[in-house]
Amino acid sequence: MRFYKLFLLAFVISFNFTNCSNFSEPVADQLVLGLQCEENCDSITTFKVANDQDENLDVRQAVESYLSILGMKASSLSSNNLTSINNEKKRRKALLAQDPDYTKISTINMLSQTSLAGEICRTFVTTDGLKSPLFSGVTFSQKPNQIPLNNWMNSVHNFALQAWGRSLTTEESIAFKDFLQVSMTEASRSPNSDKIVGTNSLESLNLGIMICTTVLASPEASSL
C-alpha cells in the first residue's frame, strides 16, 4: 500500500511541477513513429482528421480494441486467460459506457476501462508480452530497478506508438519517467521484490502491466 501512496504522491508532484493544466502542443515524432512521409505527401495534406466526435467504447469494443492494439486474438488465448478476461468483461459490462456520447463518460466508466485494460494487459504481459518488441530491452527476469530506466521508457514509447499512433510529448515523457522512477524504487523495497514467477521477477511483470494498462486505459486508446 505504501508503494501506491508514494506512487500517487510522486505522480501528483510531478504534474504540479510540470504545470499539467497547460500542456503545450504535442509534437508528433515522425521518425520514432516510423511514419515518415513516403512519397506523395502533398496528396494527403488536404485530409483533415477530426477528433471532436469521439465515441465511448462499450465492453465488447473495449475488449476488441485492447486485444487489437496488443496484437492479440481471443481465439489464441488459453482457456484460463480467456475466462479471466471474460469474467472481467462481465463484471464491467454494465459499468462501461452505454452511451457512445463521449461527453457522458463517468468516473465509473474510466475505472472500468482501466480494470478491463489491466486484465488484458496482465494476460499480455505474462504471455506474448514477454517476447514482444513492445518490451524490447526489458528483461523480465531482472528486478525493475536492475533494468535501466531508459529501457523502461523505451517500452512506454513503444506502447504509445502502438496505441496512440504517436510518440510521447515532452510532458508525458517527464511524467512517465517520474512514474517509472518511483515505481522502480518502491518495487525494490516491496516485500515481493525478490519474488520470482516462473523465471521472471514479479515486480517487473507488475510494472510491465502498469505501463500497458496506463496506455490502454488512456482516452486516446479507449475512445474512437
Add this chain to the structure above:
Amino acid sequence: MWIVMVIVFSWATSAQQAPNVNDALKSHRVLAKKIYERTTGVKVSIKDPIVEQMAKEIKNDNLLAAAKLATQSPAFTNVRARNFALRLSNKSNSVGVDLNDMATLIIGIIRDDEDFREILTSKNHYQIKNITYYKNYLEFSARNPATEADDKILDLHDNIEKINKPPYIVTTINPGKIAAINAEPISQLEKNLKVSEQGIELKENPDPAGVLTTNYFAQSQFSGGSNRRGVEFVVKNFLCSSMPEIGNPNASDAFVGRDVDRFVGGSNANYVNNCKSCHTVMDGLRSAFAKVDYAAFYQDMVTGNNGLAYGSFANQLADARAVWTDVEFNQSPLEKELKTKGASSTLVANTTLAYNLDYSFPLKNTYSAETSTTYSEKKAKMISTMNTNLLLKNAEGVAAPNPTYLSMAQKFNRVLLGLSFRDVVSELAARASLKEQILINPAVAYSTTNAKPAWLAIKNHLHYFILTADTSIAGARDEVANDKKTILYDIFANKTLAANISKYNQICLDKWDQTKIDAQTSESGKNSLRLSMSQAFLICDLEFRKNLSFIGEQLLLKLKTNGAPLELQIGANELLIINHVNMYFNADRSRRDYFNRYLQSQNRLISFGGTNFNGDTGVANKMNNGSFTYGAEVKSDDFTNLASSSFGWRGPNKDGGTGINQFGRMIADSQAFSSCVTKKIFQSVCYKDLSADPKLLKKWTQQFEVNYKIKSLVADIVISKDCGLINKTAGN
C-alpha cells in the same frame, strides 16, 4: 488502488493532448488507422498489417478502397455490425443486451454483404458454428447459443454460419409419445428429459421472415398480449417512427379488434380521438402475426427456471398451457367409468386433473387404482423423496434421516379432504376409521346444527384446519382460540405479510415436530428452508386447500367409492369442478411452483400441451380476445396496410398481404425503411443525427438504395465530407 493510480496517470498524460492534427495528416497510416477505427469501431495499432494495406490505398488516392478493406475485416463484423444489430434487436436500442439469434441474423447478412432488406424477409437463418444445434425442445428452449458465443469473445466473423433453411419452431406435441413416456415407471427427471427429447417436435418455420421469426423477436413481441407489440417494434426500429406517427385518423377502423372499446368512458368521441388512429393501422397490420404465439411448452421442473426462461416459439399448432395428469389414473377404472357414463371429454380431463390434485394428498387408499404396482413404488419414493428433501434442505446440517420426517411423510397418506362438515361427516359414516385424518373447516363444523362434543371429538384429531369460512360464529372462534392451531387463522387473515408467510411455514413445520428452527437456522437459511419446504407449504396453503377441498369434495361425494365400481353421480357439478381447476391454474406463480415441486417430489409431474390456436383457422386465440363483438374478428393472417403514404410504401405488398414474410417484405420495400437504416448507420459511424438534415438524409438514403448493402454504405459514409472524419477537398 492501483487502478486509480493508473487511470489518473493515463488520463492526465493524454486527456488533453489530442494529436497535432497537422502533423498527423502527414501520415497515410495515421489516416488509415482513423478510417479503420471509425469504420470498425475498434482501435487498432498503427503497425497493424491492415492499416498498412489501407495506407497503400490512401497513398494511391483511393480512400474508398481503403474504407472497404476495413469493412471486410473481422473487427467490422465483431463490433460495428454487431453493435448495429444489437441495437436493432431491442426497443431501447441498447448494445447492453446479450447477443441473440435476431442480432446474429443481422450480423450475418451484413458480413455476407447481402441485400439488407433480407433481414425482414430471409427464409434462411444464421447460427453460431459448432454451438447451435437443437437436439430437442429442452435445448431449443433453454439455451441461447449466441450468448454462449459472446461469453467466449468468439470471432463472429468466422463463426457465424448461414443455414439455408428456416429456423426451427415448435410445432406440435406428440401425444402418443408422451403417453408412452408417462406410462413408464421412471423418475420425474427421466420423464422430463424424454418428453423434451421425444414428445415435442421441432420443425422448420413455414412462414420464415428474417428477424421477425427469430426466437428472440418472438420472445419479446409474441409473448402474451395480442401480437400488437410486434407491429410497434417494427415501426419503431425499422421505420424509425412511432405508432402515433404512423396512425391514420382518416382510415376505416374495420380491422380494430374485439378488445378495443369504442365507447371509452361511455363516449365514442374518446375512442375516435384517442384510440382509433393508432389502432386502425396497428390492427390492420397485426394480423400478419395472427398465427404465431410464444409460450413455454414444456416446463422443466427438474432444472427449475432454466427450462422456462426461454420458452419456445410457437406457431400454428402451438400451445401455451400445461395441465397435469396422471398416467395411473388415465388407465384407471375411474376414467373408464366416467367415459362410460358419457361424461364430456372436458369433465374427464378436469376430473383427471382434480383426481391428481387429490392424489397429491393420496386418497389412493380409497380408490381401486391404488392397487397398481407402481403406486406402492411411488408411495415409497414419495416418502423417501420428501424425507430426503426435508432433511437436506433444512439447513441444520443433519446428515442422517430424521425419523420425524419419515413419520410426517407417512401421515400424508392418510388425509381426507373436505370442505363441508356435513358432507364429510356423512362420508365418514362409511369410513369411521378415517376420522382422525380429516381436514375440515371448523367454523362450519361448529355450527348450531353440530353439537360441540362432536366438534371436539373431531378437532382433537385434526392435523390442521382450513379456516376460510364464516368466522363470525363465536363458538367456533372461541373454541379454536384455545387451541394452538388457531394461530393459523390469525396468520391467514394477514397472509400477505412476509413475516406471516414465514411464520405460517414455521407452524407447518412445527406440526411435524420440526421445532426450534428459529434457533437453529439463520435468516437466509430459513428462506432457503422455506423454499425447499414447498411440500409443507402446500399442505398449509389455505387458498390452495380451499380449491383442492372443493374439487375433492365434488369427486369424493359424487362418486361412490366404498369398494363398489366408481360411478359418476348425476348432478356432479361439472362447471364448478372446471372452474376450480382453472382457478388453481390461474393462481399466482409461486403457488403453482409450490404445487409443481410437490408433484415433482412424487414423480408425478407431467405436462401436456393443449392448443392456443383455433383449429379451423390456425389463428391464435389471443388475437380475438375481448368482449366487444362489434370489433373485427381475425380469421386469417391476411393483413392490410392503412398507414399514411408518407412512409413511401412500395413493392408487391405495399397495400397488404398474407403472413409474416409478406409483412416483412412490405416494410423492407418502403422508403421509410431505407431512410431509417441509413440514419442509424450514419449515426453509428459518424455520431451524427441526420434527422435534422432531410436533404442529406435523402441523399444517403438514395445511396443506400443503390444496392442495399451495409458495407458499401459504411465505406461511402466514412470517407465522405458529410461524416466529418475527413474533410476532403480534392478527389475521392
